[in-house]
Amino acid sequence: MYAFTYHQPDSVEAAAQAISANEDAKLLAGGMTLLPTMKQRLAMPSDLVDLSGIADLQGVRSEGDSLVVGAMTRHASVAGDTTVQSRIPALAKLAGGIGDPQVRNCGTIGGSIANADPAADYPAALLGLGATVKTNKREIAADDFFVALFETALEPGELIVSVQFPVPEAAAYAKFDNPASRYAVVGVMVAKTGGGVRVAVTGAGPTVFRHSEMELALAGNFTAGALDGISTAANGLNSDIHASAEYRAHLVGVMAKRAVTAAGS
Known part of the structure; x- marks a missing residue:
C-alpha cells in the first residue's frame, strides 16, 4: 500500500472541502472495494477522506411516502431496521443478502452505489424502486445516476448524502x-x-x-x-x-x- 494522508471530517461540508482540495483524494465509505485495491497497489490516492465520523450520513427515517437512508448506513443496519422491514421489506431482504456478515457490517449503501459495480445489489433497488440520490450539491434520479461500468453521474467533489426510496405498493x-x-x-x-x-x-x-x-x-x-x-x-x-x-x-x-x-x- 502506498502512503497517503488520512482525513476524518465531522461534517459533509468539511468532507467536500477535503476532497476538493486534493485532486487525487478518494472518499472512504465502507472500503469494501477501495481498500483491497489499495492493498494490491492498484490505486494510490494522495488522501483518504473517511466519512464514518459524519453522523448526518447515517440512519434511516420516514418522510411521508418515502424512506430516506443515509449514505453511510451499513447494509446490516438497513436489513435489520424495523422501519425498512415494515415499509419496504424487499429493500431489507436485499440488504440482508449482500456478501457475508463482515461485508454487511462494514459496507455502506452510499459506497456501493457510488462504485456502481455491475453485479452489486443496491443499484437494482434504486432503479427498481425509482429512488432519488441526494448529494451535497443536487438530487439525481436513479434513472440518470448509473451511467456505465463503474461510472455514475457524480461529479468531482460531489458526495452522496442520502437515498430517498418511494414506498411501493x-x-x-x-x-x-x-x-x-x-x-x-x-x-x-x-x-x-x-x-x-x-x-x-x-x-x-x-x-x-x-x-x-x-x-x-x-x-x-x-x-x-x-x-x-x-x-x-x-x-x-x-x-x-x-x-x-x-x-x-x-x-x-x-x-x-x-x-x-x-x-x-
Missing part, C-alpha cells in the same frame, strides 16, 4: 448469486407503484438496466404468467467464467418471475 428482489462472493450473477427487482411497474436488472449487463418489455406486460397483469414468452437478448450482456451471456439472459426471466411471485404474496 408491492416489491420483491430475486437473485441468483455467486456462491463465493454473493454478488448477483443476475438479480431482478420488481416494484408496483402508483406510477406503474418498474423492473430493474443487475448482474446481467455492464450496468443496471430497466426491462421495459416486462414492465409493460406487468402493468396490465401483475403476475408471473404475464412474463411468459418475454425473452431477453443476450447481445451486450456479461459473459465470464461464472455464466455466459446466454445463461444470464435466461436467468433474467427466471428471476423476474420469482420476484413477481414474491411481490404478489
